[in-house]
Amino acid sequence: MPLVSLEDVLSAQKVLAGVVRKTPLEECRPLSGLVGGPAFLKCENLQYAGSFKPRGAYLRLVRLTPAERANGVVAASAGNHAQGVALAARLVGTHATVFMPVGASLPKVAATRGYGATVELVGNDLSEAMAAAVAFSEARNAVYIHPFDHPDVVAGQGTVGLEILEQCPDVGTVVVAAGGGGLVAGVATVLAAERPSARLVAVQAAGAAAVPLSLAAGHPVSLADLRTMADGIAVGRPGDLPLAHIQAQVDEVRTVSEEQISRALLFCLERAKMVVEPAGAAALAAVLADPTAFEPPVVVVLSGGNIDPLLLLRVIEHGMASAGRYLDLTVRFEDRPGMLAGLLGVLARERANVLDIAHVRHDAALRMGDVEVSLTVETDGPDHSHRAKSALRAAGYSVE
Template sequence: MNPTYEDVLKAQSQRGDEIRKTPLTYSPIFSQLTGSEVYLKSEFQQKTGSFKIRGAYFKIKSLTEEEKKKGVITASAGNHAQGVAFASSLEKISCTIVMPKNASPAKVSATRGYGATVVLEGSNYDESWIKAKEIAKKTGANIIHAFDDPHVIAAQGVIGLEILEDLPDVDEIYVPIGGGGLAAGILLAVKTKNPKIKVIGVQSKSFPAMKNSLESGELKSVGGGITIADGISVKKPGQITFSIIKDLIDDIVLVDDADIVKTMFLLMERGKMVVEPAGAVGLAYLLAAKPSPGKKVVPILGGGNVDMYLLGQIVAKGLTQMGRLVKIFILLPDKPGALKELVDEIASLSVNIVEVVHDRLSSDIPAGSAGVTLSLETEGQKHADNLTEHLKKKNINFKILT
């Protein structure tokens, strides 16, 4: 049975003190970069670090006392897992979470920290979901689906009501889509209140399952590639979510990892916000495509649970993409003063040297020579281009590595 607008209102009324109304904040910098009036819906500031606690909490609260005695089980790449684990701890019921083996270690640790039993099985959500159903059949535990459940969808829809409360004249809302629970809920809320507001779903190019399903008119699975946006890496969307989205959504668009990385970097540096890859896809599309000049747009920043090792890579790759970190290789004569002459030329352009690797011994370095790899910090792409032009004019033979 599909949820209704009344179910969204019920979820809102039963939110209690445990679920926050997250901020909707105007962003001058992202408005400037996209040409739109950008208001950021900061679901990464929600308890457990993502919007997923909303659906998990409402679903678990709706269980009968008899059902609660049997405990709950779910499959999740991380954020839904933490939401279910936290909600279960509030209700003092047992909880088992099946997570993919490649799930973020930080998310696995956080899920266990809320008292859940974690089972690592499968390489993606869909394979973990199969295992969760097997365990539920044996134990009788109640399955809390990550997206294809009426209570979960209704509670995610409260985000749409919050956006309309804070920005009634919003033109467009950009929603991350994996299985479709967030998008389906927001569509129910927003389109009922104001059908003229556009709702655009955003998926990873590696997992366009919902987009492919809409285009074919029936549920479709995708093989799935590799993406850093693990939170929306869903091979097959939900039946309930599909039935809602196909009738109400205005469009589904795609972004690639390069756009996501750049957006996460800009959110950290310019917005002082740490947002995970799946949570940044809406803003990533706005920055890459600039589709709505002059319009009031709301990208939903769905979560902020980022593995710290990934965060380091995002910073390095973000700097590289923007031309602010350049790595070059130069073969120098192995004689006193050669490296100093090179460093002086680089310093003359106010380029900062971050790292120097000096290599005489590798087999591909000719005798009498030294290979020097330099990591250089510049102000931006124009500054980096000036550097390469300067080195060419000085007849310095170099190879750009990044």
């Protein structure tokens, strides 16, 4: 299978000039401190439609013949590719029909419709939506726009790599999230030709890690089950063309847990002041989990920022819990006046903020005359939590 070439990506860059943004490369000082050298965030979350996807989608659509455009195009996506295709279709003057899983993010569905596409909600996951899109394509003679397994799509995504080298010519390591592999394949094309000394690390969610299995097997392998909140990289099978690029040009593939993704999202909000979706934070999660493993200057691609506000709320809470910022306590003590006030006073002196409290007197497990109080406390981290528990014990409270 012929790989996409640097010339293909350079040609794509000319076509995309004035159509997509050259997204900023922002230095992230907190991350630089962790990796021991310059570290930057490539902010594709600030791209039109909120992710890198319009790059490949527009290139694919603009190269269709007038007859192909007349019949419209069809795509399948959990959200970002949907918006990329919908936007590209509007720009080139054709109509897009997009199949999305029934559980797709409502803001992503609304945004896709907002760009003028017809959205069909079909199936429980992306594979079922893709099957429906292919069937629609065959029935209506509409061109199916694959989210990652096409040379034009890979070449379009590769323009991210060209921008990285323009903005950070001496880059040592580039870290990119991978679902089907279109973005990492495009970036790999550029680095292999223009900066072969730089390491390229692909990152997958541990609950949707088809690439490591596919590399071990020597061909794309399909996963039977996907379990990750990172819907943008929840792909059960990598593309044939992207996998060929990964085999030839990617130095390492890492996986990250849901907890690590949550912490990365929290880091983006608190330290980098960036709103990023779970898939967009996966690459950062890998660096935060093992910062000294990445040779600086490090460039981390934030691939998308389309996050449902309700998911963002849950992720913030989960990320804070994973980072040790929430402390759950159960305290038993004698039920007499002043004991609860004393408990809260200890926490106040330790500057631990009580978020929730439950006061139980009637429980068969309690001794006569005792009370049990369950609290959720906000702290600065594990050390602060340890100090708060120690202070309670020193004050005579039984803490679990």
